[in-house]
Amino acid sequence: MTTPAPSISHRSTPPALSPERPVEWPKRTVRTLPNGLQVVLAESRTFPKISAQLYFRSGNAVVALRAPGLAEMTATVVRTGTTSRPSRQIEEDLRRMGAGLGTSSGADSSAISASGLAEFSAEILALIADLARNASFPENEFERERRQRFEELKIERTTPGFLANERLRKVLFGLHPYAIISPTEEQVASYRREQLEEFYHQRYVPSDALLIVVGDFSTGAMLEQIEKVFGDWKAPKPATPESPAPPRQSGRRVHLVHMPGTVQTQVLLGNLAITRRDPDWYRTVLANSIYGGAFHSRLVINIREQKGYTYSPRSGISALRQLGFFTVHAAVRNDVAAATLTEMFYEMDRMRSLPVTPEELDSARSYLTGVFSLGVATQDGLLGQLSTVYLDQLPESYLETYREKIRALTADDVVAAARRHFDSANAQIVLVGDRAQIGEQAALFGPVTEYDAQGNVAAFGPGDTRA
Amino acid sequence: MNPAPRKLHIPVEHTTLANGLRVVASPDRSAPVVTVGVYYQIGFRLEPHGRSGFAHLFEHMMFQGSENAGKMEHIRLVNSSGGLLNGTTNYDITNYFEAVPSNALERVLWLEADRMRALKVDDENLRNQRDVVKEEVRVNVMNQPYGGFPWLDLPPVAFRNWPNAHNFYGDFADLDAATLADVQSFFRTYYAPNNAVLLMLGDFDPAEAFSLAKRYFEDIPAGALPPRADVTEPPQTEERRGVVDEKLGPLPAIAIGYTLPPRETPDWYAAAILERVLHGGRAGRVFRKLVLEEQIAVDADGSADVFDTNGPTQMVTRIFHKPEFTSEGTVAVYDEIIEELQQKGIAPEELDPVKVKFRSDYYSMLEGGMGSYMPRFGLMHYLACFTLFDGDPNRVNTILDGFLAVTPEQVQSVAKKYLVPRNRAVLVRRPVNLGGAQ
Numbered sequence: 001m002t003t004p005a006p007s008i009s010h011r012s013t014p015p016a017l018s019p020e021r022p023v024e025w026p027k028r029t030v031r032t033l034p035n036g037l038q039v040v041l042a043e044s045r046t047f048p049k050i051s052a053q054l055y056f057r058s059g060n061a062v063v064a065l066r067a068p069g070l071a072e073m074t075a076t077v078v079r080t081g082t083t084s085r086p087s088r089q090i091e092e093d094l095r096r097m098g099a100g101l102g103t104s105s106g107a108d109s110s111a112i113s114a115s116g117l118a119e120f121s122a123e124i125l126a127l128i129a130d131l132a133r134n135a136s137f138p139e140n141e142f143e144r145e146r147r148q149r150f151e152e153l154k155i156e157r158t159t160p161g162f163l164a165n166e167r168l169r170k171v172l173f174g175l176h177p178y179a180i181i182s183p184t185e186e187q188v189a190s191y192r193r194e195q196l197e198e199f200y201h202q203r204y205v206p207s208d209a210l211l212i213v214v215g216d217f218s219t220g221a222m223l224e225q226i227e228k229v230f231g232d233w234k235a236p237k238p239a240t241p242e243s244p245a246p247p248r249q250s251g252r253r254v255h256l257v258h259m260p261g262t263v264q265t266q267v268l269l270g271n272l273a274i275t276r277r278d279p280d281w282y283r284t285v286l287a288n289s290i291y292g293g294a295f296h297s298r299l300v301i302n303i304r305e306q307k308g309y310t311y312s313p314r315s316g317i318s319a320l321r322q323l324g325f326f327t328v329h330a331a332v333r334n335d336v337a338a339a340t341l342t343e344m345f346y347e348m349d350r351m352r353s354l355p356v357t358p359e360e361l362d363s364a365r366s367y368l369t370g371v372f373s374l375g376v377a378t379q380d381g382l383l384g385q386l387s388t389v390y391l392d393q394l395p396e397s398y399l400e401t402y403r404e405k406i407r408a409l410t411a412d413d414v415v416a417a418a419r420r421h422f423d424s425a426n427a428q429i430v431l432v433g434d435r436a437q438i439g440e441q442a443a444l445f446g447p448v449t450e451y452d453a454q455g456n457v458a459a460f461g462p463g464d465t466r467a
Numbered sequence: 468m469n470p471a472p473r474k475l476h477i478p479v480e481h482t483t484l485a486n487g488l489r490v491v492a493s494p495d496r497s498a499p500v501v502t503v504g505v506y507y508q509i510g511f512r513l514e515p516h517g518r519s520g521f522a523h524l525f526e527h528m529m530f531q532g533s534e535n536a537g538k539m540e541h542i543r544l545v546n547s548s549g550g551l552l553n554g555t556t557n558y559d560i561t562n563y564f565e566a567v568p569s570n571a572l573e574r575v576l577w578l579e580a581d582r583m584r585a586l587k588v589d590d591e592n593l594r595n596q597r598d599v600v601k602e603e604v605r606v607n608v609m610n611q612p613y614g615g616f617p618w619l620d621l622p623p624v625a626f627r628n629w630p631n632a633h634n635f636y637g638d639f640a641d642l643d644a645a646t647l648a649d650v651q652s653f654f655r656t657y658y659a660p661n662n663a664v665l666l667m668l669g670d671f672d673p674a675e676a677f678s679l680a681k682r683y684f685e686d687i688p689a690g691a692l693p694p695r696a697d698v699t700e701p702p703q704t705e706e707r708r709g710v711v712d713e714k715l716g717p718l719p720a721i722a723i724g725y726t727l728p729p730r731e732t733p734d735w736y737a738a739a740i741l742e743r744v745l746h747g748g749r750a751g752r753v754f755r756k757l758v759l760e761e762q763i764a765v766d767a768d769g770s771a772d773v774f775d776t777n778g779p780t781q782m783v784t785r786i787f788h789k790p791e792f793t794s795e796g797t798v799a800v801y802d803e804i805i806e807e808l809q810q811k812g813i814a815p816e817e818l819d820p821v822k823v824k825f826r827s828d829y830y831s832m833l834e835g836g837m838g839s840y841m842p843r844f845g846l847m848h849y850l851a852c853f854t855l856f857d858g859d860p861n862r863v864n865t866i867l868d869g870f871l872a873v874t875p876e877q878v879q880s881v882a883k884k885y886l887v888p889r890n891r892a893v894l895v896r897r898p899v900n901l902g903g904a905q
Contacts, residue, residue, distance in 0.1 A: 010682070011581070012535045014544055015573040021499035021670065046497055047834045048473040049827065060534040077784045087759070091750040095820040098827025100748070119472045144762060151718055151765045151789065154903035156614045158715040216473070229777045261714075296539065296546040305539060308598030311606055331606040333598075363547035370549010377498035377669075377842040378835045 011411045013294055023373045025399045026382055028457055029219050033227065035234050036207030040390050042214045044379050050215030051383050054128050055391055057210070058203035061107045061177040061322075062241060065331035067195060071105035071203075073149065074196045078204075079103045079113065080141035082134040087141055090127070099124050101405030107178055108321040109391060110203065115379075118216035122225050125213075129229035132204055149188050156182055157453045160266040160432045163257045164329070167430045167451065170271050173326055174247040181305070182454075205235035210390050214383045218415075243322065246272060249426040252446035256430040256439065259453055265337040265433035269344060270327035271423035276319045276392050283413035284326075284421050288317045289364045290414065291351050291422065292359055296363070298347050299328070307343070309336045317421070321392065324328035326421055337366050337431060345427075355411040358406035369403040475830060477846065479860050480673050486689040487661025490680045491850050491860045493668045495843070501669035502843050503575045505583065506565035506851035509657035510557045511635040512778055520637010521645055523556040524600050525653050529563060530554070531592040533582035538592065541578055548574055551840060556635075559777040560855065562848070564840045569670035573679055576665075580683035583663065586654045590647055597642055604636050612715040616896050617722030624709035625724050625892035630698045631779050639653045650773050659690025664854045698778040700726070706888035713896040714872060717903030718765060719794050720896040722782035723801065725886055727771060731857065736869045737877040738885060739773045742782045743821050744806070744813060744878065746770060748818075753784055756804050763797055764788045774866075777856040781892070790902035794895045799820055805886045812879035822871050829867055 029041040060071040079101060080087045094101050099116025113133050116124050156162045166181050173179035211230070213222060249271065274280055285293075292299030292315030303309045313330035328348075332340045356364075375381040376399065390400045431442050435450065442448050449457040481491040514522040523655065532538045545552040550567030563582075565575045610616035619636060626632035667676050703726070713720065728734035745753050746769035757764040764786050771782035788797045832845035846863065853862035 011577075011584075014536070015577050017548060017569045017574060018572075020568060020570045023499055044497075046495065047830045048475060049830055049834070060533040087749075088755070091748070091755075095747070095750045095824045115831070117472065117823065117830075144759070147762075147789075148758075148765050151787075154717045157613055157903070160610055196703060257584050262610055264602065264610040266610075294546050295552070296542045301539060304599055305595065308595045309602070311603035331602060331610065333602060333605070363543065366603065367546045370571075371551060371840070373498070373549070373568055374500050374551065374566050375840060377500045380835055381840065381842075395468045431654065453902075 003194055019031055023403070028386065029223070030396070031223065033231060035185065035231070036160060036212045036237065036423045037233075038191055038232055038271055039102060039223070039226055040210070040212045040386055041219050043215050043217060043219060043383060044214055044382060047379065048118045048216050049379065050118050050121050050124065050211040050217055051113070051379050052124060052128060052211065053111055053113040053383060053387060054112045054132055055210045055212075055387065056204050057108065057208045057391070058238065058240070059108045059110055060180070061243070062203070063199065064177030067191060068180045069188050070108055070191060070195060070199055073145065073188070073191055073197045075103040075105040076145050076149075077112050077137055077142050077196055078135045078200065080145065081138045082130045082412045083136050085130060087138070093123070093127060099128075102133050121217050121222065125225055126229050132268045133233055135200060135316065137193055137197050137200070139193060142196065146188060146191065150185055153182065153185055153188065160259065160262065160264070160331070163259070163453060164266045164268040164430045164432045166455070167255050167257055168193075168268050168327065170427060171428045171430070172246060172272055173247045173323075175244040176246045176323070177243055178246075178320055178323060202238045205237065206230060206233045207235060207237035211298065212383055212386050212390065214379045214386070246323065249428060252425070252427055252429060254429045254431065254442045254446050254448040256435065256448055256450045257430065257453060258435045258450055258458060259432060260434055262433050263334070264331050264377045264440060265334050265431055265438050266329070266331050267337060267340050267344070268327060268329045268430045269341070269427045270325050271427050273317055273325045273326040273421045274319070275321065275393060276388070278324075280420060281319075283409050283417040284317055286361045286364055286368065286406060286409050287351060287417040287422070288315055288326070289368055290356055290360055291315050291347060291418070294364070296367070298350070299344065302347060303330060303343050307339075309340050310427075317333065319392070326423075334433060334437040337433065338444050341445055343431065347422055348418070348422045348424040348458070351422055352424060353414065354415075356414050358411070361411050362413065365406050365409065366421050368406045372402055377404060420424065477833070477863050479850065479863060480677075481854070481860050482677060484681060484685045485875065486661065486685055486687055487659075488687070489664040489854055490670070490677060490853055491664060491666045492673045492676050493843075493846060494671060494673050494852065495668065498668050498842065499569045499670045500566060500842055501555055501569045501572050501667060502564065502566045502841060502847055503572065503579065503668075503904045504562055504665070504666040504847045504851060504853060505561045505579045505663055506560050507658055507663045507853050509561055509662065510559040512558045512630045512698055515595060515649075515653075516629060517641065518645060518649065519634045519641045520600070521641070521649065521653065522561060523636065524596065524642060524645060525650060526554050526561050527596040527600060528588050528650055529582055529586065531596060532586075532846060533586045534585035534587050535581050535867060537587070539627065541582070544574060544578060547809050550575070556781065558772070560775070562851065563846065564841070564844070567845075570823065572667070574669055576679050576683045579665070580687065583658060583660060583684065584687045586651070586658070588647070588650065593645070593647055593650060597645070600637070600642060601639060602650055603774050608636060612832065612895065616720055617724070617785060617894055620709070620711050620725050620896065621722045621781070621783065621892060621894045624707050624894050625781055626700055626779060628698060628700050630696060631700060636758040655690065659692065660684060660687045661689045662692055664851050666847045666850055668847055676781045684819065694888065696832070700779050703889050707892040708808060709894045711890070711894065711896050713898045716896070717898055717900060718790060719898060719901070721788065721794055721797060722894040723784040723786070723798070723891060724894075725891045726779055726781050727773070728881070728885065730777065733877070734884070737873045737881040739771060739783065740818070740821060740825065740870055740873040741881050742769065742771045742773075743825055744808070744818070747821070749822060752804050752808070753786075753801065757786060757788070757797070757800060761800055761801060763792045777850045794897075798893060805882065808882045809879065809886065813875045818875050818878060822873070825870055825883050826867060833863075
């Protein structure tokens with residue numbers, strides 16, 4: 001035999017990476033119709049499906065100061081009837097087209113999305129257009145959805161992760177609309193049907209909309225279909241109200257949400273950071289990836305793989321349209337809440353003071369560039385990336401240049417980003433858990449304010465100057 | 468006019484190595500990424516008696532180090548190649564998978580071969596992962612409203628044979644009792660190449676990929692597999708009921724499970740379609756009746772693990788109902804839905820769209836299936852199940868035909884035969900704090 005026997009050496013060391021195959025970014029066709037509707041199309045023929053999302057650049061933030069959650073309720077009721085299709089017809093039509101539908105609203109946008117079999121592309125688009133233009137807001141459907149919302153809100157108030165996020169957003173954003181992630185039952189009770197209709201007519205307009213379609217279609221035919229169902233739609237672009245500035249934090253504070261009897265503590269800390277449009281964005285993403293943004297990150301190795309405090313610790317940098325924020329979270333057993341915070345801050349301070357090693361830098365750059373290419377290899381992933389680019393109005397070249405921008409970053413960039421955006425000294429700490437188990441641990445990190453699960457202030461700790 | 472549907476054909480090539488390892492490849496060069504998985508035919512159904520939760524704890528141990536890649540090395544090597552990795556424990560399989568840029572294919576195969584060949588872990592690793600798993604159980608089950616509902620609650624009510632009926636995440640006492648000797652013995656028993664399938668999907672030349680698989684895996688010795696445990700259930704003679712306290716959530720929740728016909732029988736295809744008649748969001752009969760028309764429930768839907776189980780399994784309806792209704796009364800209205808289907812059957816005008824949606828959902832599952840971040844995760848998963856359970860990965864291209872051929876008569880017949888009290892279990896999560904009174 002001329003083939004050499006397998007040697008032990010091929011077993012003992014990992015093979016080097018072979019040469020990289022170039023990533024070919026999907027071709028996009030971008031058009032703006034005369035009515036202002038921006039259209040982005042990307043063909044992806046691997047599966048006979050299409051996914052379409054119609055976005056409007058208004059969400060809960062524009063109504064947060066008068067009717068929190070109104071945009072979300074509007075989106076919910078949009079799918080329950082149009083002038084020509086009652087609710088049941090919409091659902092049966094969807095099934096017939098092999099399609100799923102979602103209508104939702106976040107802080108900055110509202111969306112009607114549908115995906116289904118490519119053979120029904122034209123009808124799927126027509127349904128999206130019908131919902132966007134002719135929603136009828138049936139009174140009985142609205143009241144039914146309102147009642148359901150009450151029950152969902154009650155469940156949210158028993159969910160530790162929700163309570164932690166809600167409190168941190170209130171603390172970080174103050175009077176800014178981003179402070180509110182969910183309405184109260186009283187606020188939902190006060191919605192009127194006319195308010196939903198008003199939001200819909202003012203904000204669901206082509207001049208402030210973006211339509212992205214990805215999937216198995218030919219671009220020319222798809223454009224024709226889009227012009228057919230959206231072309232004669234006209235409405236003026238709405239004004240966006242000014243928002244109050246968020247507060248400046250000085251010093252760490254602890255915000256303890258008391259849930260009696262809980263077997264675990266939800267730890268969440270954070271500070272205001274940046275949006276995707278900030279020149280620091282890429283280096284902060286890289287710093288986050290080394291700190292706690294990946295499985296192989298310092299925080300995960302420390303408090304999961306070395307200490308066993310938690311199952312899924314992570315850090316993240318979240319960008320909303322006007323402002324962004326940095327967060328670190330972990331659900332930990334009650335007796336290590338303070339130890340967890342100590343390690344979170346230790347790792348933050350280490351990122352802020354010492355350069356990362358060349359190996360860590362190289363590894364994190366490869367991680368981000370590789371995962372980015374995985375993210376555009378499915379229709380849904382591509383749709384998500386395109387929505388980031390076009391909804392946030394990032395440069396057209398975002399996809400093509402992301403990887404080179406990450407690859408150009410240095411250890412100095414990482415330290416600089418950590419110093420500016422991992423604000424260890426002024427981080428706001430939220431703990432959701434049982435006061436009796438974690439109250440003393442909480443007080444080690446700053447003045448403590450205690451809340452109940454309904455969001456009411458229950459007590460001020462000894463160090464709190466507002467008490 | 469809609470264009471004719473395009474028939475999807477997934478390229479599938481497969482072989483079996485000398486040591487019994489099955490290898491399946493599905494090339495697709497549209498993007499420079501590959502997804503790799505190793506599926507072992509062992510899940511929590513077959514974990515040792517008195518060791519509840521062990522199969523899942525063991526899955527964590529597979530990330531703790533192998534002969535040539537120590538603790539954190541698996542994770543570091545995949546992440547630093549630009550990839551993602553994870554593992555999951557299921558009823559009948561445990562899987563390990565990576566999605567990476569295609570230039571890391573060989574490296575990933577090396578890693579998977581290294582841990583198939585020899586796990587290298589110590590007591591410290593075991594203590595560490597036992598702590599991690601306990602926090603996983605707390606965050607997903609004990610400290611979450613409706614945590615573990617109904618996947619952990621229902622099997623003990625529905626089934627009598629321990630493999631099907633125990634706590635799959637594990638009692639903490641059992642997790643504490645697990646030893647390093649248990650870990651090594653479990654590894655030797657079940658993690659042999661002849662109890663596994665290797666899957667490679669995406670951007671590669673199949674001949675090269677098979678050659679790499681052979682290079683890294685073929686000299687791993689085969690193991691002597693134990694005879695397959697008996698997971699059959701004794702005949703059920705009456706409806707089974709159970710109640711569990713819901714400590715956090717304010718609404719009563721009901722799970723209704725009907726045991727499915729055996730895999731790949733004509734009734735199994737019909738039951739899977741029947742399940743989609745009842746469930747599948749707002750168009751499903753259960754949601755329409757309980758949420759939209761009667762307005763008893765806040766949410767009502769259901770599902771069945773049709774493709775990826777190889778033993779007794781149920782189609783399950785999940786209902787969250789308003790606190791002013793009783794759970795008994797809610798089940799009575801649910802029963803009207805079942806009776807109507809049994810007595811009046813289903814019109815083709817309702818069944819045909821259900822089948823269209825089934826086809827569409829099948830494609831969606833193949834393309835993604837695990838969020839959008841792991842390309843072709845679902846295709847990998849189905850290829851693995853069809854290989855291990857049915858002996859034929861090419862079922863991925865033909866199995867849909869069986870579902871699309873189901874007739875209205877079959878749906879009605881299966882409803883009469885299987886949606887009966889002596890084939891079902893009803894589990895109620897009863898809130899300690901009903902209605903969320905403050």
